[in-house]
Amino acid sequence: MTDTRTLELPQLGEILDRSPAPPERSALPHDLHHEPEPTTLAIPVVGGGEAVVLDEAPSATRTTASLTLTPRRAALALTALAAGAFVTGANEASVVALSPAIAAGLGVPVAQVGLLATAFALTVVLAAIPLTAVTGRLSRRLTLGTTLAVWTTGVVVAATAGSFAQLATGRVISAAAHALFWAIVAPTAASLFAPHLRGRSVTRIMLGAAAAGVVGTPVLTVAGDRLGWQAPYWGLAVLGAVLAVAFALLLPGPAPRDDDEDPADRPAPVRGDLPSRPDFLRVLAVTLTASVAMTTTWTYVVPFVTEVSGIPSATVPVMLALGGTVAVGATLAVGPFLARHAVPTVAVGLALLSGAWTMLALGQGWSGLMAQVLQAAGWAVLLSALLNWAMRHTPWPTDMGASIYTVTMNSGAALGPVVGSVLAARWGLWLLPLASLVLTLGAAAITATADRTMLRRLSVPGQLRRALAARQAVRDRRLEWQRRTAVRAHRPVAAAFAAGQAAARATERGTVRAASAVSDRAGRALRGHVADLDAHLG
Structure with a gap:
């Protein structure tokens, strides 16, 4: 096993932007104390992605729920939350999977159906932060139970739609509930267990979202082709009603408030380990451009592969399931590279997406299948890397930085379908992958402007950086004490x-x-x- 000290310690002076301290004995173990990093997880779904950022709690902190719930009830509640992630993720991607069936059933162009994705993403952008603030003091049981009930209502409105306007109304209602659900589901899942299980519990939630791409979207496509486009929404509505009841029964009630709590005892908000507003804005620019590039084509991918690439409609569910599987595998595989190589990983994701749009632009059956694999892998890699990159540079607390990142991502998801609709209506579907390719190359050009010094600093994990900074601070304090207590003859001023x-x-x-x-x-x-x-x- 490689000794990482030989790789990192020679760069200490450069990392900390100061001259190396004179040689002395190693710092004590307590000198290496560091704050834990936030958990960042991003799971791609068809045409989008779900991301969570969760600050790690101190090891001695336990929530009331983790102390009062039985392990069995906590496990059942976590399963219900993961199922909620599954149904909300499947509903988000339903327009992509069902766009041809919806267009045929309502007698509207496919380009118009794609605007439903814009309405959904725009609602998420506008509703996430206000709804989270309004419900902040309510119990998670009441908030999530009500959220799933509202979400189910929106899905029922969509399932009974006889017009495009009613379908859009149902999508907007479910999108508002979707925004609130994803804003609080990760902290809720983490609060059910001890601190050392927080990351594992959040991972279970994201696996539910991943299953929406592997299983949910193909099932929606098959059901829409064979039973009509309303049938998948009825199935989602039934699941939503069951989960609303499950949340009311399984999740803990309101925790007792401690009015005597000293605000000074609350932990300080966690920020990026390399906070930089220009670098954070660069990440947001890459995120917005890549999101627009993605949704410009992928919102209309089903009609594209059937009409332009000539892939049989019966093969589309298999293609989507293949893409979901590749995306989950890529997400798991890229994790070890994010701590040291976030920006190069972003470049790899953009390169894979560029290859996907090139393959799709060829308009062949084999190139369409190849594009699906490249797109799924590239989007999964890019989502994970962008989220990690953003959280390391956020100059604000991570919850605010994550909110800004999510709003930026969904803004791109709202703009992309509009761009794709205009291009498809005026010139045809064949132009969409070329437009996405140009936008993806633009995102790559923005990524290439990253400062080289910052890239070298990013190559050191945040935990190691904080440990080295703490050691250097101890050395500085020791040298200052020695200077103050030195013999008078060695102090010219004195x-x-x-x-x-x-x-x-x-x-x-x-x-x-x-x-x-x-x-x-x-x-x-x-x-x-x-x-x-x-x-x-x-």
Whole structure:
């Protein structure tokens, strides 16, 4: 096994932007204390992605729910939350899977159906932060139960739609509930278990979202082709109603409030380990451009592969399932590279997406299948890397940085279908992958502007960086203490001050002696005059 100290410690001066400290004994174990990094997880779904950022709690902190719930109930609640992630992810991707069937059933162009994805993403952008703030003081049981009930209502409205306007209304209602669900599901899952199980619990939630791409989207496609486009929405509505009841029964109620809690005892908000507003804005620019590139084509991928590439409609569910499987595998495989190589991983994801759009633009059956594999892998890699890159540079607390990142991603998801709709309506579907290719290359060009010094600093994991910074701080404090307690002869300023004081005291003593001599002479003279006066009078 490679000794990482030989790789990292020589770069300490460059990493910390200071001269190396003089050699001394190694810092004590407590010198290497560091704050835990937030958990970042991103799972791609068809045409989009779900991302969570969760600050790690101190190891000694336990929530009331983790102390009061039985392990069985906590496990059942986690399963229900994962199922909620599955149904919400499947509903989000339903427009992509069902766009030809919806267009045929409602008698509208496919390009118009794609605008439903814009309405969904725009609602998520506008609703996520306000709804999270409004429901912040409510119990998770009430909030999530009500959220799934509202979500189910929106899905029922979509399932009973006889017009495009009613379908759009149902999508907007379910999108608002979707935004609130994904804003609080990760903290809720983490609160059910001890701190060392937080990451594992959040991973289970994201596996539910991953299953939406592997299983949910293909099933929706098959059901829409054979039973009509309303049937998948009825199935999702039934699952949503069951989950709303499950949340009400399994999730913990409101925790008792501690009015005597000292605000000073609350942990400080976690920020990026390399906070930089210009670099964070660069990440947002790449995120927005890549998201627009993705949704411009992928919102209309089903009609594209059937009409342009000539792939049979019966093969589309298999193609989508293949893409979901590849995406999950790529997400798991890319994890070990994010801590040291976030920006190169972004470049790899953009390169894979560029290859996908090139393959899709060829308009052949084999190239369409190849594009699906490249797109799934590239989008999964890009989502994970962008989220990690953004959280390392956020100049604000991670919850605010994650909100800004999510809003940016969904803004691109709202703009892309509009761009694709305009291009498809005016020139045809064949132009979409070329437009996505140009936008993806633009995102790659923005990525290439990253500062090289910052790239070298990013190559060191945040935990190691904080440990090295803590060690250097201890060394600086030790050197400062040695300077203050050094021998006076070795401190020129102090020595000069002491010499000045000695000279002042010597001068003072000389002045006193001179004054005393003058006084003595005056006394002797006075005594002489007195003696002369006595002699004269006598």
